[in-house]
Amino acid sequence: MNDKIYSLVIVGYGGMGSQHGRKLENVSRIKVTGVFDIKEARQEAARAQGYKIYEDYQAVLDDPSVDIVLIATPNDSHHPITIQALNAGKHVICEKPAMMNSQEVEEVMSASAQTGNVFMVHQNRRWDEDYLAIKKLVDENVLGEVFHVESRVHGSRGIPGDWRHDLNRGGGMLLDWGVHLFDRLLLLFPQKVTSVYAKLSYILGHEVDDGIKVFLTFEGGRTALVEVGTTNFIALPLWYVTGLNGTAMIEDWDMNGKVATWDQADTKDAVPIVAGAGLTKTMAPRSESTVTETPVPRIECDVRDFYYNFVDTIEGTADRIVKNEEVLRIMTLMEAVFESDRTGQVVHLNL
Ligand code: NAD
Known part of the structure; x- marks a missing residue:
């Protein structure tokens, strides 16, 4: 069994980037080692978590110890950051929406195919x-x-x-x-x-x-x-x-909420009810005995299965859960x- 621990850098350490950091604390196959964020305050927040702070994005790309780049920046920047990461030999987890349009998704899919590096969108919901x-x-x-x-x-x-x-x-x-x-x-x-x-x-x-x-x-x-x-x-x-x-x-x-199912065998015709200012047969409820309500x-x-599936996808040991063709279809x-x-x-x- 492969027990490699993958080194991951979060690019964009705002609301969602820091949420990934917290989730990944309990994912044994991935270790968050560093952060790149353009805002000083967010660099400080990341430093307080013990992460290495990269001065610029090129430094992330040039670091051979980094296996995975996780992108949690505003949506318009997903495309250039992803393409550069794939071409630099990194696997990519990217926040949703994957890209700004379907053409960008197609470009990323071909960069992923050409480089052999995995690109997966965090469809966590x-x-x-x-x-x-x-x-x-x-x-x-x-x-x-x-x-x-x-x-x-x-x-x-x-x-x-x-x-x-x-x-x-x-x-x-x-x-x-x-x-x-x-x-x-x-x-x-x-x-x-x-x-x-x-x-x-x-x-x-x-x-x-x-x-x-x-x-x-x-x-x-x-x-x-x-x-x-x-x-x-x-x-x-x-x-x-x-x-x-x-x-x-x-x-x-x-x-x-609830689930209501009814007995198809109930063939009795509806009895009209007084509803509001009128009478209705169409909207009369079914008799209680024919309807079952359950919670x-x-x-x-566990959403952490997303990260484990990402590792399995890199290693080719499982089918990926979030497929790029699905992402292209949504876009x-x-x-x-x-x-x-x-x-x-x-x-x-x-x-
Ligand atoms: P945010 O504004 O809280 O954080 C974005 C961070 O990216 C900021 O700290 C900003 O300084 C940094 N940043 C901006 N441009 C950068 C760049 N070029 N390089 C490095 N850092 C840069 O935004 P957010 O709410 O965390 O959203 C970020 C992404 O996460 C969006 O794509 C959003 O759609 C996604 N998101 C996903 C979920 C989810 O449940 N999957 C929830 C919230 C947000």
Whole structure:
């Protein structure tokens, strides 16, 4: 068994860079040895953790003891930093969104293929328990044939006060949060995306979007609604998934929610109920005896598996979990989302 410990340098030691540092403290096959950040305050913070501080990026590239470069800088800088690292013989873990567009992803994929160095994007929200619970319900057919998924995140604090406001730096909520939600949606529904209709919001008056609403259709007819909001003082559920035999809802990251499934054998016709100012048969609830409500399944998961899979990928001992083709597909989908918002039209795809 290979027991090499890989030396990793974090480039960009801000919020996410330091989070990687903390997570990697408990990953036995990787040791964070150094940091490069352009801000003095962040260099100081890294020095306090005992990391070596590099004066410039070239010094990281020139250091033969560095095996892995982890990129956690603003989005527009991922591409040049990645290409230089791959060409210098380093493996690369890169934060999401991988790049600014699909062409940049393709360039990185060919640099990775040419150099033989691994490039992997940190799609860490594949390890979120809420997503894994929904995936389990869909994969195990608990809800019957699923025909619609809603996946969203709602906050009320606007866009954080940093580079996320800046279009040229890859700001905006589509690239920030949309990328996670699309990544997971495309794993839930393996069929091709056939159309996208998107409306981005600019409620807060920034040059970048502060929210997204995207309606997608898939080959075979499944549909999905993907939403990111930053001015939602009451948050709608993270997930609402409905199939012919049941519905699941997960409200929040504490896994509040429920799964309702019903007995297909119930053939009794509905009895009309008084609802609001009217009478309805269509919206009358099913009789309680035919509906089973259960809590959302709980799933054990550990996002550190991402780093272990990265090491296994370098060593060729496991299939990679986050595939570059998947990353390219998400980026292409997000380009269609931007196009639909810009033109006000449905974008037809075979993606
Ligand atoms: P941040 O502003 O907190 O940190 C970015 C750091 O990069 C800063 O310290 C800045 O000084 C440094 N920096 C900027 N340009 C640099 C350069 N050229 N070379 C070296 N250092 C440079 O931002 P953040 O919130 O940590 O986001 C960083 C990246 O991580 C983004 O791509 C973001 O999308 C991603 N992110 C991912 C997750 C996740 O859950 N996967 C969460 C948050 C952020």
